[in-house]
Amino acid sequence: MKFTRKANAQWNGAGKDGKGYLTTASGALSKTPYSFHTRFEDGEKGTNPEELIGAAHSGCFAMQLSFLLNEAGFTATTLDVAAVVTFEDGSVTKVSLTLEGDVPNIDASQFQEIATKAKEVCPISKLLKADIKLNVTLK
Template sequence: MKFTRKATANWKGTGMEGTGKVSTQSTVLNDTQLSFKTRFADGVGTNPEELLAAAHSGCFTMQLSFLLNEAGFTADNLDTEAKVTFEDGTITTIVLDLTGSVPGIAAQQFSEIADKAKQICPISKAINAAISLNVTLV
């Protein structure tokens, strides 16, 4: 399977005082505000690191669901929080915190399948940063 997705960004002005907008092909983001303040302080809008965290948590969780199904399990619930750390101009780490409820699975098997999902998730493969995973089975 091969497909291409797209998003667009527009920026006007300087890095600190300027403003930008990001939009996605699906229109789930449509001229969503992007600015220095939304990236480096508090402000209404989004930023690249937040978008990367959303993409990574979504991709990893979906990949995990597929792998669980292949192993004969169906999750009642999977929650993943991705924390992206930006330091000195580089994304240095991403921490995935996973909590899952999967009937009939042992904690070690759940951890092993989750680790495989972390390794093969397409977003994980595209990132040049240390990625760690914390797993909780409930």
């Protein structure tokens, strides 16, 4: 399977005082504001690249895990994934994924094994060069 997705960024002004907008072809983001302040200071409403990476990574990982669980004969009731993206010294250095899953009839070791495989084969995990940690809890 091959496909492409499109997103646009528009930036106006200087780096620290400027502002920008992000738009996705799907319309999920439409002129969503971002700025130095939303990225480095959490000072105003808007998003930032690291937050979007976290959303993309947690969403991709949850979907990948769901497919792998299905292949193993399980269906998750719920997979809650939080991603914390660490930015330091000009680089994204780490992503911590925290997974809490409710999967009937699976034992904790099998859930851990499948979740670890999902982390490894998730397309966004493969894209990132950062250290990716995974913490797993089965309800």
